[in-house]
Amino acid sequence: MGEEAPEFRVESVALESKDCLQNAIDIGDKTYVISRSDDPKSSITIKILDKLTQTWVVPTVLGAPPNPTSSHSAVLVNNEKILIIEKGVPLNDSIWFLEVDTPFVKQQSKIKGTVVVAWSKGVIGEGQKPIVISGPSGVGKGTLIAKLMKEYPSKFGFSVSHTTRAPREKEIDGVHYHFTERSKIEEEISEGKFLEFAHVHGNVYGTSIEAVESVTDEGKRCILDIDVQGARSVRASSLEAIFIFVCPPSFEELEKRLRARGTETEEQIQKRLRNARAELDQSNSPGIFDHLLVNDDLEACYENLKKLLSLDDDHEDSNDSFIKDGKETACYSILSKTNSEILLQSETNEAEKGTTNLILLDLSSLSGGAPGRTRGLKISPVN
Ligand SMILES: Nc1nc2c(ncn2[C@@H]2O[C@H](COP(=O)(O)OP(=O)(O)O)[C@@H](O)[C@H]2O)c(=O)[nH]1
Ligand SMILES: Nc1ncnc2c1ncn2[C@@H]1O[C@H](COP(=O)(O)OP(=O)(O)O)[C@@H](O)[C@H]1O
Numbered sequence: 001m002g003e004e005a006p007e008f009r010v011e012s013v014a015l016e017s018k019d020c021l022q023n024a025i026d027i028g029d030k031t032y033v034i035s036r037s038d039d040p041k042s043s044i045t046i047k048i049l050d051k052l053t054q055t056w057v058v059p060t061v062l063g064a065p066p067n068p069t070s071s072h073s074a075v076l077v078n079n080e081k082i083l084i085i086e087k088g089v090p091l092n093d094s095i096w097f098l099e100v101d102t103p104f105v106k107q108q109s110k111i112k113g114t115v116v117v118a119w120s121k122g123v124i125g126e127g128q129k130p131i132v133i134s135g136p137s138g139v140g141k142g143t144l145i146a147k148l149m150k151e152y153p154s155k156f157g158f159s160v161s162h163t164t165r166a167p168r169e170k171e172i173d174g175v176h177y178h179f180t181e182r183s184k185i186e187e188e189i190s191e192g193k194f195l196e197f198a199h200v201h202g203n204v205y206g207t208s209i210e211a212v213e214s215v216t217d218e219g220k221r222c223i224l225d226i227d228v229q230g231a232r233s234v235r236a237s238s239l240e241a242i243f244i245f246v247c248p249p250s251f252e253e254l255e256k257r258l259r260a261r262g263t264e265t266e267e268q269i270q271k272r273l274r275n276a277r278a279e280l281d282q283s284n285s286p287g288i289f290d291h292l293l294v295n296d297d298l299e300a301c302y303e304n305l306k307k308l309l310s311l312d313d314d315h316e317d318s319n320d321s322f323i324k325d326g327k328e329t330a331c332y333s334i335l336s337k338t339n340s341e342i343l344l345q346s347e348t349n350e351a352e353k354g355t356t357n358l359i360l361l362d363l364s365s366l367s368g369g370a371p372g373r374t375r376g377l378k379i380s381p382v383n
Contacts, residue, residue, distance in 0.1 A: 023074040025082055032082060032100060032117075034074055043068050044084075046098070046117055060112055062105075062192035063119035063371045064210065066096045073333040074098075075342065077363060080105075083122075085344060087331050094330035095122030095361070095377060099370045104238065108192060118192070118370035121213075124377045126367070130159070130212060130222035130239065131309070134231045134283075135246030136276030137201070138258030140295040141225050144246065147302050148223070157215030159224040162188075165203040168263045178208075192371055196226065196233035201271050205230070209371045212239065216373065228282045235288055238369045244308070245289040247280065249296040332359065340364040343382070358382035 022035035031049040043065045048057045066072075069088045077083045077097070084096040099105045099118045109116040135141050149156050162178040162185050173179050185204050189197055197206030207224055215222035224234070224241070231243055248254035254276060258269055283289060291308055295301040332344035335358070346357035362378035 023072070025074060025076050027076060027079055027100060032098070034072070034082070034084065034098065036068070036071070044072070048115065048117075057115050059115040059117045060108075061117055061119065062108060064121075065119045066121075067093070075334045075337050077337075077342075081120075081369075083334070083342060083361075083363075085330070085332055085334055087333070089330055091330040091332075092124065093121075094332070095124070096120070097122060097369070097374050102369060104370050120368070120370035120372060120374045122377050123216075123368075123373045123375045124379050126375050127216055127373075128221040130216070130224060130241040131156075132224045132226060132231050132234055132241045132243045133246060134226060134228050134243070134279070134289070135295075136248065136254060136279045137272040138254050138261060138276075139246045139248045140257070140298065140301070141246050143298065144295065144302055144305055145223055145225055148305065155221060156223055157218060157220035159207055159211040159215060159222050161205055161207050161211065161224075161226065162194075163203055163205045165201075165205075178211075195237055195239060195371065196230045198227055198229035198233070200227045200229070201268065201275060207234075213372055228279045228288070231288055238367075239372060240367060242291070242309075243289045244291045244293055244305070245283040246301075247283065247292055247294050249294060251276070251280075253296075 022033060025032045025034070029051050031051060033047045033049065034044055035047075036044050046059055046061055048059055049055075050057065066084070066086050067089065069086045071088070072084050072086045074082050074084045080102045081100060082098040084098060086094040086096060097120045099120060102118075105116050105118050108118065133141050133145060145158065149158060160174065160176070160178055162180045164180060164182045164185060165177075167173065167177070167179050171177065171179075182204060185194075185197070185206060188194065188208070189206060193208050193210070194206045195209050195212060197204060199205075205227065207226060207230065212222050212224065224230075226234070228245075231245075234241055235243065248257070251273075255269075255273060258264065258272060264272065283292065293301055293304055293308070332346055335343040335345040337343070340363045342361040342363065344359045344361060346359075358381070360380050360382050362380070365376040365378070366374055368375045
């Protein structure tokens with residue numbers, strides 16, 4: 001029997017010269033040209049040729065691009081995205097997707113009225129799902145999160161949000177929040193750098209994609225403290241998370257805690273209490289929260305939170321053991337592709353006896369995607 005035919009027609013022209021590499025990938029009537037210049041600091045540029053009109057378009061590029069490297073290889077995965085393998089970086093950092101026609105890209109294209117493409121970094125294995133914690137102001141979210149981070153500093157990391165509100169006395173910029181100007185956050189939101197944002201108590205709050213992914217990239221489980229609107233947006237995004245709503249034992253107790261904290265003016269307290277009623281109402285909306293926790297006695301609530309987190313189907317990724325210790329520099333190029341498997345070949349000819357220079361990248365269970373990370377990549381050596 002002959003070899004399985006590729007599912008899609010792929011024309012990949014590698015125009016390699018000493019210091020630059022360019023790939024041209026055809027999708028329908030368009031050719032996507034992915035190139036890097038000979039300036040080692042400049043990152044990849046994308047241009048699209050419309051073959052019917054013979055015109056070039058420079059798209060709006062969303063998401064953080066790969067760090068500059070010397071070269072890459074690329075292949076079309078399906079009609080939605082291009083897989084790019086970077087060379088000269090650790091293998092963990094070498095797998096990228098350029099989304100050209102995914103639902104996210106289509107949606108952003110509509111919003112912006114321009115042609116959009118978006119970067120997403122490939123992650124080997126699933127990683128642990130981030131934890132979204134919501135609840136009314138003063139209920140004790142921050143207190144519970146602080147306890148968790150103190151007890152398990154290497155397991156959990158906090159997603160540091162951006163906010164336009166003024167810092168409280170003991171709050172540190174970059175630790176509790178990134179305190180920012182409204183015009184700056186609005187600009188960054190329009191650049192697609194935020195996973196979600198919301199207007200809360202008269203200020204803008206938002207979670208940058210980087211805030212979540214930098215925690216995940218450190219191998220820690222990310223905790224987000226965001227309001228109900230934010231939780232709703234994350235639910236609708238490509239980020240798979242666990243959603244927990246923290247309730248007070250009573251409205252009176254909530255008010256007491258908020259006043260006792262002593263961080264807000266009376267006017268701000270009144271605003272937070274008004275919003276609290278709406279948040280408590282929304283906590284029962286179907287499809288947002290997976291768990292409700294009542295924070296009556298702090299220690300009891302904390303124990304329940306811990307139970308709930310260990311009940312979750314946390315699992316160590318097993319399929320990435322091949323590269324787990326490997327901060328080895330990637331020097332792979334794409335050799336072949338079937339429907340969901342890509343064969344990568346090491347370009348060094350150092351294949352000593354018994355050492356593999358072929359690896360198989362399995363794309364059959366991808367999840368997530370731009371803006372952020374594409375998870376669920378499986379990788380295995382070919383013997
Ligand atoms: N949507 C969204 N909400 C956030 C974010 N960061 C914080 N919040 C929420 O904004 C609200 C106000 O937070 P904060 O000003 O720290 O006051 P506190 O809740 O009274 O401690 C809380 O409900 C937070 O969960 C964010 O990045 N996105
Ligand atoms: N279970 C609890 N019982 C009594 N006070 C609590 C409890 N949990 C938190 N607090 C206190 O309530 C106040 C508000 O808690 P905080 O963590 O700042 O709430 P949030 O982050 O939800 O706004 C703080 O002064 C905190 O010490």
